[in-house]
Amino acid sequence: MGSKTQSTMIINDIKVTALEVPLNKTYKGSYYSMTKRATLITEISTDDGINGIIYNGDEPEEQLEIRNIILNEISPIIKGLNPLNVEMIWEKCFYLTKNILRNRSTVIKAISCVDSALWDIVGKKANMPLRQLWGSYHDELPIIAIGGYYSKNLNDLNSEIEDYQKLGISGCKMKIGSASPEEDAKRFIQMRKFAGEKFILIADANQGYGEQEAIEFCNLVRDYQIDWIEEPIEWIIDRQSLKSIRYKTGIAVAAGQSEISRQGILDLINNESIDICNFDASWGGGPTEWLKVAGLCESNSIHMAHHEEPQISAQLLGSVNKAKYIECFHPDRDPIFWNLLENKKIANGKYKIPNLPGWGITLNNDFINKYKVTV
Numbered sequence: 537m538g539s540k541t542q543s544t545m546i547i548n549d550i551k552v553t554a555l556e557v558p559l560n561k562t563y564k565g566s567y568y569s570m571t572k573r574a575t576l577i578t579e580i581s582t583d584d585g586i587n588g589i590i591y592n593g594d595e596p597e598e599q600l601e602i603r604n605i606i607l608n609e610i611s612p613i614i615k616g617l618n619p620l621n622v623e624m625i626w627e628k629c630f631y632l633t634k635n636i637l638r639n640r641s642t643v644i645k646a647i648s649c650v651d652s653a654l655w656d657i658v659g660k661k662a663n664m665p666l667r668q669l670w671g672s673y674h675d676e677l678p679i680i681a682i683g684g685y686y687s688k689n690l691n692d693l694n695s696e697i698e699d700y701q702k703l704g705i706s707g708c709k710m711k712i713g714s715a716s717p718e719e720d721a722k723r724f725i726q727m728r729k730f731a732g733e734k735f736i737l738i739a740d741a742n743q744g745y746g747e748q749e750a751i752e753f754c755n756l757v758r759d760y761q762i763d764w765i766e767e768p769i770e771w772i773i774d775r776q777s778l779k780s781i782r783y784k785t786g787i788a789v790a791a792g793q794s795e796i797s798r799q800g801i802l803d804l805i806n807n808e809s810i811d812i813c814n815f816d817a818s819w820g821g822g823p824t825e826w827l828k829v830a831g832l833c834e835s836n837s838i839h840m841a842h843h844e845e846p847q848i849s850a851q852l853l854g855s856v857n858k859a860k861y862i863e864c865f866h867p868d869r870d871p872i873f874w875n876l877l878e879n880k881k882i883a884n885g886k887y888k889i890p891n892l893p894g895w896g897i898t899l900n901n902d903f904i905n906k907y908k909v910t911v
């Protein structure tokens with residue numbers, strides 16, 4: 537105790553770099569499509585010589601606005617503060633969401649970037665990977681790919697699985713919710729038959745079905761080892777209908793990525809809507825909020841997943857007992873994970889959670905220089 541054990545470091549500066557990488561084709565899910573992969577790299581420097589750095593999100597249309605919020609609104613609030621006081625800084629930034637005329641989700645995304653970079657500083661200061669700082673449970677976790685996008689040729693699904701198997705990835709979360717339950721089930725069953733029994737297979741409707749369609753899909757694939765169905769129904773009616781799907785089909789339901797606060801997750805829990813929570817730290821306020829959500833879920837026997845973001849989810853999921861899988865994409869769909877992140881290890885279907893301090897990642901500067909957006 538006493539002043540010798542207290543660090544008095546302060547935040548000197550914040551830098552934000554936007555990346556945008558064109559994709560080789562259009563990737564189509566239920567009611568959306570992607571032609572680019574984008575992200576924001578947030579770097580916070582301190583007078584202690586420690587820099588916190590991380591990348592968050594995939595918002596091509598929104599990321600310059602998020603960057604502006606960080607540089608013009610959050611930076612003046614937090615410069616000069618002790619970066620180790622993460623909770624206090626989070627509360628100060630949360631103030632920016634009080635304006636009822638704002639798009640709060642955009643502000644929360646900006647807070648997520650800053651909170652993530654601050655935690656990197658905390659981990660580096662403690663000289664520990666973040667999962668150890670948070671109380672480690674896993675050194676490695678199964679890694680799956682988000683894929684199985686809609687395509688005219690059903691055989692594309694088979695070659696995609698071959699690619700995953702070559703990369704050492706142990707499963708796929710495939711897209712449903714746009715076609716009929718029968719067509720989607722046909723795609724799911726084809727993937728199951730081609731991939732074999734050990735391959736993890738999940739179906740993500742991205743809020744595309746109605747309740748009856750979701751139940752129909754579940755009944756069609758129930759004998760084909762579906763690990764869970766994710767965001768099966770449209771957002772406006774989801775709480776009670778998610779519960780109905782759970783109880784009527786017996787198939788596990790995942791949701792949470794569309795919530796931007798712990799209160800949203802509490803609502804899903806109180807309505808018995810989910811078996812698995814995939815709250816996204818980059819969309820929901822950063823690790824500070826995610827860890828609170830993980831505590832709520834642990835108390836209610838709900839497993840934790842994380843929507844995308846392997847550079848972040850690995851340390852977060854590594855710190856909780858009931859963790860599911862780390863999620864990535866095919867290299868064509870996410871050139872950022874496969875090229876920007878230098879020190880990743882995938883073996884036997886599992887992702888080795890980095891052991892360096894903080895997030896434990898190193899980034900490729902040539903890739904950053906090639907794809908940074910200059911405005």
Ligand SMILES: [Mg+2]
Binds near residue numbers: 793
């Ligand atoms: Mg999803």
